[in-house]
Each structure stands twice: as structure tokens, then as C-alpha cells.
Amino acid sequence: MAFWAYILRCADGQRYTGHTDDLERRLAQHRHGGFCDFTSRRLPVELFWCQEFPSRYEALSSELKITKWSRAKKEALSRSDWPSLSFYARPPRERVSTDDQGSAIHPEPAEGIDTNGLGMFGEKKAAQVVAADAPPC
Structure with a gap:
């Protein structure tokens, strides 16, 4: 079965x-x-x-x-894009790759998303950043 x-x-x-x-x-x-x-x-x-x-x-x-998994990683799986799947399997801070000359390049996330479909930090982190910049009540 x-x-x-x-x-x-x-x-x-x-x-x-x-x-x-x-x-x-x-x-x-x-x-x-x-x-x-x-x-x-x-x-x-x-x-x-x-x-x-x-x-x-x-x-x-x-x-x-x-x-x-993140949306980007699922997108890579659906395309059988193993290099991208491997790229998105690493934590964001470790996602540095190099071109043929050894220069660091940062590929654009699939469909404008990073790890969770909410951008680089996600809604929770973005809310914390906004809250930290806001004057105290």
C-alpha cells in the first residue's frame, strides 16, 4: 500500500x-x-x-x-530545486554563497519572501522593533 x-x-x-x-x-x-x-x-x-x-x-x-519549513523552502521542494532547498535549510545569518570569482552574493528570496513569507524578520520581530522605537506610554 x-x-x-x-x-x-x-x-x-x-x-x-x-x-x-x-x-x-x-x-x-x-x-x-x-x-x-x-x-x-x-x-x-x-x-x-x-x-x-x-x-x-x-x-x-x-x-x-x-x-x-518556510514557504521559500517549500517552493524550492516543489520545483525540485535542491540548491535553493539547501540554501533555505540554513539559518538566515548563514545564507551566504559565492559566485565564480569568490565574491559573496545573496540570492533574492523566491517570490520576495525570506524564511516565513513575512519578510526578513516576520511580523512578530517587526512589531518588537516598532514597539522599541515608540515612546513609552
């Missing part, structure tokens, strides 16, 4: 990661709505990436790992 790990792209751009033993049935459930609250509120959804595994354990393990 085959098992699958998959990523759906929702109408609002969010990604949903799951696993199943019947990919077609699960996709139909997500597309119909009512199966999963997350995707039901973000219809329509489309299959973004999937991979077959020989056991449920491996599919679930893959789902749990991928769920934590």
Missing part, C-alpha cells in the same frame, strides 16, 4: 501539509470543504507537491518535517 505526503496551495496563498493513503480521495475531500477547517476556509485549493512513501510512518514523518 502506498502512502503520500502532500502540500496544497490555498486560495489565500497559504500552504497546507498533510499525509494520506489515498491521495485522490483526500484531494477531493479538501476541494469539497468540510473535511479540514484550515482548507475549508481557503477554497479553492490545488495540489502543490506530493511524494509517495512505502509506509505511513515515513509519510507522516515527512509531513511533520515539511510543515515546519
Whole structure:
């Protein structure tokens, strides 16, 4: 029996990661709505990436790992872009690469995103920066 790990792209751009033993049935459930609250509120959804595994354990393990990944890393996975996937696997401060002459270059994040789809710092860090600059109440 085959098992699958998959990523759906929702109408609002969010990604949903799951696993199943019947990919077609699960996709139909997500597309119909009512199966999963997350995707039901973000219809329509489309299959973004999937991979077959020989056991449920491996599919679930893959789902749990991928769920934590940044959007940029998931985009690289869907394109089978292994150099970018490796690049986004490193912490942001360690993401320096070099060109043929040995000069440091910083590739542009996929689709204008960095690690979490919210920019370099994310909303929480940006809010902390704004709060630190604001006068005390």
C-alpha cells in the first residue's frame, strides 16, 4: 500500500501539509470543504507537491518535517530545486554563497519572501522593533 505526503496551495496563498493513503480521495475531500477547517476556509485549493512513501510512518514523518519549513523552502521542494532547498535549510545569518570569482552574493528570496513569507524578520520581530522605537506610554 502506498502512502503520500502532500502540500496544497490555498486560495489565500497559504500552504497546507498533510499525509494520506489515498491521495485522490483526500484531494477531493479538501476541494469539497468540510473535511479540514484550515482548507475549508481557503477554497479553492490545488495540489502543490506530493511524494509517495512505502509506509505511513515515513509519510507522516515527512509531513511533520515539511510543515515546519518556510514557504521559500517549500517552493524550492516543489520545483525540485535542491540548491535553493539547501540554501533555505540554513539559518538566515548563514545564507551566504559565492559566485565564480569568490565574491559573496545573496540570492533574492523566491517570490520576495525570506524564511516565513513575512519578510526578513516576520511580523512578530517587526512589531518588537516598532514597539522599541515608540515612546513609552
